[in-house]
Amino acid sequence: MIRLPAPGRRVVVRYLLPDGRATDALGELLSVSPDEVVVDGKRGVERIAVDAIVAAKEVPPPAAPRQPRSR
Template identity: 75%
Template sequence: MVTLPEPGHRVVVRYLLPSGQATDALGELLEADAETVVVDGKRGVERIARADIIAAKEVPPPPAPRPRIV
């Protein structure tokens, strides 16, 4: 079983798609229970079954945007 931080932290979750390919969800962990993990990322809110999760970990906040040079 994968250990996740408390909701509100930024995480990356690697999980299996129905095709068998692995993909990642990167964003804020909204909730996690015994069956489902919910991550809010750039692709929107993703509900991931715990049984499909391969790995997960907390990650640092995104870097600050670079200033535009005009």
């Protein structure tokens, strides 16, 4: 059983695609149900079957954008 934080937290979820390759969903955890996890990230809202999840964890907020260097 994968343990996930409460919705509203930033997470990374590694899951298996139908062809067996693994991929990650990184973003805000919108909801968790017995069958599905929903993550809102850069690729949009991703609905992930719980059976496909390999690993998941809470991650810190993204770093602030860097300022351009002055010459």
